[in-house]
Structure formats: structure tokens, C-alpha cells
Amino acid sequence: MKLTNVTLHRYDMDLVSPFKTHLGEVSKREGILVEVKVNQGISGWGEGVAFSTPFYTGETVQSSWDILTQQFLPFLREQSIEHPQDVARLLSGFQGNQMAKAAIETAVWDVYAKIMQKPLFNLIGGHKEKVEVGVVLGLQDDLQALLPQYKEAGYRRFKLKVEKGKERERLEVARTIVPPHLLMFDGNGAYNKDDFDHLKSLDDLGLMMMEQPFQAGDFYLHQQLQKQMKTPICLDESITSYHDAYQAIQLESCTVMNIKIGRVGGLTEAINIHNLCAEHNIPVWCGGMLETGISRAHNIALASLPNFTIPGDISASKRYWEKDVIIPEVELENGYVVLPREDGIGYHVDLDYISEITKDLFVIDL
Template structure:
């Protein structure tokens, strides 16, 4: 790939509205944009989506910054990388840090697609010209106003962050506000064994799915709940690798999976998990984070695969940002996002002036 350098951009951006889950509230987003540069001056972009504190995963922006500049970048210096899928083998001896690995690999995928003069979507086997999308509604938001608003915008699915102990009331409140939109709720690992029967009692609500009610890695409790319900159980935080996905399928812990590129260490692993689920009859969809348009563009390409049958977490840029870092920004048309088939790479131009304004620190590593 003729890499010459990698530049890190540590950014800070205000959210349009605070985003609240049982674990905390995020009002301002920190993250890392990764720019991989080749000998022709071409650039590919990825994004590190760890949070400022370890409330979601053990990774943070600080640990990601250190691992990138002190470990992963020195590891690729002198390595021959012909294809982005070569990277996982180079960095695999360092345990964990999946989001950091995914950020670097994402930059390589964007750059490689540009070098091949292909859109990332077409490079990985995508087929869709547009993808139906969903939206996440947090506990801090005004559901009475937002649910009808999102329905009018054409969102096909609403994911609700419910209050523990008030699941039925919260879900029924959303159902009353919407006439024709699929509803799911995200447990974010807040439940334990004593909640099994209460969760199973929600089967009559006709939910699209219940996502990650129990802690990450608890395949047993997810299996026990799935045995009690027709409603699909979806695993999110439990799936950090191909091995996790294989284990969940063998145990019968879920009927669907949320595949997040960042959480599984990059697009290479995400594609492997996607293929495994297809072969096993487990439905999949593309999950998202509180991320800029760079990471969102990677998700759009991934969600263009024919296996992605459920609307994913790919909202419009304006859902989270006053101004995104890409041109054009991600927009909805009739509840769908267009896949940029005819533009090489991730299909969006990085707004360097905007990146410069939100960047707090940079680091360039020559290769």
C-alpha cells in the first residue's frame, strides 16, 4: 500500500443534545481521527470511538492515543501491508484495544479502496444503493416530541434506552406515539438473573428485539432468556470477536447480532462474523456509536451488504452534530441513507477545515 505516514487528530465536539444511558450522560464527544497517507499523497481515514472514560469498554481516548502512537504504529513500521486485512496479524500480539485497532484498519480500508478506485461498499461486496436506518432515543430526551418527529423523517426503527423496572411503561409510551415503526429496547447489560422472568414477560409487546440485556460475555443468561421468548435476543457488547460470535451461536444465546466494526477490532473481523452469521441463520445489522461521519461512512459501506436485513444505527449527521466532519453530511431521504457507490473509498470528503477547528492535538508518525 506504500504507506508513508499516519497522522492522528484528537478531537472534541459538542453533541446537539446530551446522550444518556444507565451508565452515564455524554454531552461532549472526544475521539481520534486516523489519517493514513501513501507515497502519492493519498489519504484514508478511520476513527477511534472509545469514550473519555471506561464506562462502555475498558478503552478510553487516552489509552487509544497511547496504544496507537507507542505500540501499533511502531509495529506497522517496516511491515509490508498489501491489503488492510494484513493489519490484524501484525497487531494481534497486543491483547484487546479493539477500537484502536479498528481505527487504524479503517484508515487503511479507505485508502486501499481509493487506490483501487473503488467505493468501499463495492470492494467488500455490498449490493444496496440505499439502506434503511434506525435511530436511538436516550433517557434524557423528550420522547413525546421526538418519536413522531423521527417517524415523519422516515426512520424505520427506534431503539429505546429504557428505565430499569419501567420497561413495559416506557415501551408502551413509545408505541402510543408511533403508528408504524419498529421498536426495540437496549438493555446495555443492566440486568441480571433475577430479571429473567420480568424480561420474558415483555414477549407480548411485539418488539423487534431486546438488545444485550445482560452483561457482556454472559452467554448463559442470554440463552436462558432466548429460550423463554419468541422475541429475538440480540447480542451487542458480548460480541467482541469471531470466537464470541461462534460461541453465542453454538449456545443458542441469540437470534440476531449487532456487529459493530469498532467493537470487534475492524472491518476484517466484522466481515468474518457476518459470514458466520449468514451460514448459521442468525440475522445481523450494523451497529453504531456516538461517532462522526467518518466512522458512519464506514458503517454505511458495511450495511450495504446483502445480509444486513435490519435497519441499523446509522442516523443523519444532524442527529448528533451541529456540523459534521464530512462533506456532504449524512442525510436521510425517505428513511434511507444513500450508499455512495460512485465515489472511491468511504464516499465522503473529509472537511479538513472542520477537522482543524475541533482538533485538540495531533501526532504524525513517519513510516
């Protein structure tokens, strides 16, 4: 396999409706689509899922664009790449910038699977025919209007964004519509050690899990809270690498883990974290990033691995977009997404639509 060319498409897409958390509101999604071409004339696609501002991690679309165009791609031009894992290994010498790393690495996984004439999910060891999916509701969403619709659509896990101090009110409304064992809330790091008693007071709700109540680096606080609660604690922002996952397990900071390909630097690292969690009986699920169908397709492949036993944030394309960049779009069938059987990510890329939404282009020959 010889990489011959990489094209970056910096895009803008309007969400169907704004998505609001306590960290901010997103109404327009900016991101980076990566196309890798090889000497066999085949293309693979990946996606940089950083946001426009650094509210989720320190990365932004601009920082990803800069590191890709000025550092990663010129560096890779001088390297030999025979397997997607080579990309992960080569870029490991650069600190941070996980989402930029994942953007190029996932594109190479897609093209490699096509060269091998295998669906990506099959290539990485997945054997499921379909994956269970869940849905996320932002602060702006009317639970009484939307939850019945999502329940009827078959979603199998319901995650709520909440405001600190108003969680019970929102969760109690949700519990009248969906059973608590399918319900969770995402703290997005809003809490601190002074909130222990408040968080413990929510234990009686019998939720599926509580996601990332404390800041990313607070492994100790998560450990202490988990010791005092029956509700499983799930880590999200805390896990940016295999080492973070290992540390969380050793410290017993969580009993569930959310794996995001972009947040951990690529599919290679995501698979390694999945395997580590499986060894320690920590169930995992696949998180989402308000991404296009290209990143969603990679998530679907990842979620086919056996220890992804909890429905992931892999909503239908129509949940976020009037039109997606893949054909066919991601659709639900009774709460599941069927694994595509075509080679690579299994979806065709709508090049005309990508050209329409692209606001900046970068091309480099390797």
C-alpha cells in the same frame, strides 16, 4: 501500497443535545481521527470510537491514544502492508484494544479502496444502492415530542434506552406512536439472573428485539432467556470478535446480532462476523457509537452487505452534530441513506473543520 505517514487527530465535539443511558450521559464527544497516507499521495481516514471513560468497554480515548502512539504505529512501521487485511492480521498479536485497532485498519481500508478506484462498499462486496436506517432515543429524550418527528423523517427502526424497572411505561408510550415490530430496547447489560421473570413479562409487547439485557460475558444467561421468550435477543457488548460471535451462535445465545466495527477490531473482522451470521441465518444490523461522519461512512459501507437486513444505527449527521467532519453530511431519504459512489468511503473530509476541533496531534512517518 506503501504507507508513508499516519496522523492522529484527537478531537472534541459538542453533541447537539446530551445523550443519556443508565450507564451515564455524554454531552461532549472526544475521539480520534486517523489519517493514513501512502506513496501514491492518497489519504485514507478512520476513527477511534472509544469514549472518554470506560463505561461501554474497557477502552478509553486515552488508552487508544497511548496504544496507537506507543505500540501499534511503531510496530507497523517495521511491517509490509499490501492489503487492509494485513493490518488486522498483524495487530491480532496484541490483546484487546479493538477500537484502537479498528481506527488504523479502517483508514487503510479507505485508502486501499481509493487506490483500487472503487467505492469502499463495492470493494467489500456490497451491492445495495441504499441502506435502511434506524434511530436511538436516550433516556433524556421526550418520546411524545421526538418519535413523531423521527417517524415522519422515515426512520425504520426505533431503539429506546430504558431504566431498569421502568421499561414497560416507556415502551407503552412508544407503542402508541410507532408499531411494536419496529421498536426495541437496549438493556446495556443492566440485568442479572434475578430479573428473568421481569424480562419475560415484557414478551407480550411484541417488540422487534431486546438488546443485550445481561453483561457481556453472560452467554449462558442470554441463552436461557432466549429459550423462554419469543422476543428475539440481540447481542451487542458480548461480541468483540469472530470467536465471540461463533460462541454465541453455538450456544444459541441470540437470534440477532449487532455488529460494530470498532467493538470487533475493524472492518475485516466485522465482515467475517457478517459472513458467519449469514451462514447460520442470524440477521445482523450495524450499531453506532455517537461517532463522526468518518466512522459513519464506514458503517454505511458495512451495512451494504446482504445479511444486514435490519435497519442500523446510522442516523443523519444532524441527529448528533451541528456540523460534521465530512462533506456532504450524511442525510436521510425516506428512511434510507444512499450509498456514496465516489472512491473510498465516498465522502470528502473537511480538513479545516478537523483542524478547528483537534486538541492534540500525533504524526509518525512509516
